[in-house]
Amino acid sequence: MEQRHLGRSGLRVSRLALGTMSWGRDTDADEAANxxxxxxxxxxxxxxxxxxxxxxxxxxxxxxxLDQAVPRDHIVLATKAVARRDEGPFGGGASRAALLTALEGSLRRLGTDHIDLWQLHAWDATVPLEETLAAVDAAVSSGKVRYFGVSNYSGWQLATAAARQHAVPSGTPLVSTQVEYSLVERGVEREVVPAAQHHGIGLLPWAPLGRGVLTGKYRNGTPADSRGASPHMAPYVEQHRTERAARIVQAVVTAADGLGTSPLAVALAWVRDRPGVVAPVVGARDTAQLAGSLAAEAVELPPAIQAALDDVSAVELGYPERPLG
Incomplete structure (x- = not known):
């Protein structure tokens, strides 16, 4: 698999990332190992x-x-903090105390002495940004974190955090941002992508398959074994089951038929090769599903198909994203 630098950092990662959101809930330990x-x-x-x-x-x-199935040093290990884990005073949020408590918990559960990429899962408006980023810098200086990223930041939030880190002599560079990005969700192209490119921050798209919609599996209903049929995941999928999404899915299916590959591979290859993207994060219920994503590594979309998919999924840009004419 091709390796890419994460933003302007020296860290190289595979151009596909393995997501584990379903592990411990819909995916058991044996299947996770596979x-x-x-x-x-x-x-x-x-x-x-x-x-x-x-x-x-x-x-x-x-x-x-780690070490039992795969050597620890063969993995670029990425995890996140900030989201609410419990109701205790340090059970979530981006305060110094909450972040460093979360880090110790992650290290303990992961059985490792360091995190390769530690990501702030969301913006916390209740905590001064300087406090949050100083905690990140402390984690890095301790050796427990090697690189730092964020997730679900808007364009101005991303740029503000990156600029602060550039301005502080001891500031740890912000190297990545994990955001939802796919053919059915291109909103990040308005301000997040330009901010990331300006500051040399790599994009890690989550839900690159449009929460499963871009595989084409929902065109004729909801398969019983799909996320869309799961009580706790159905609302997550339903957001992208729209008329606009249906038109995009049909274009993806048509492209896949013409290329002799799967809609999944087409959708994944499209986002993988967007400007600024380093590695889409793919999750799978089982190894068979994951195999479909891994097969996309061999797919390169012809320029004409890329252009057609760009057109059918284009998001409207207006003032101030588009300069005044």
């Missing part, structure tokens, strides 16, 4: 989790597999 082995056997290195996935079980499962 996914991790399949991913690393294909040349994958970047594995993404979070302290709140499966109430911490995702991290525990991943930690149990």
């Amino acid at each position: 996914q991790l082995l399949a991913f690393t056997d294909a040349g994958g290195t970047l594995v993404d989790t979070a302290d709140v996935y499966g109430d911490g079980e995702s991290e525990r499962i991943l930690g149990s597999l």
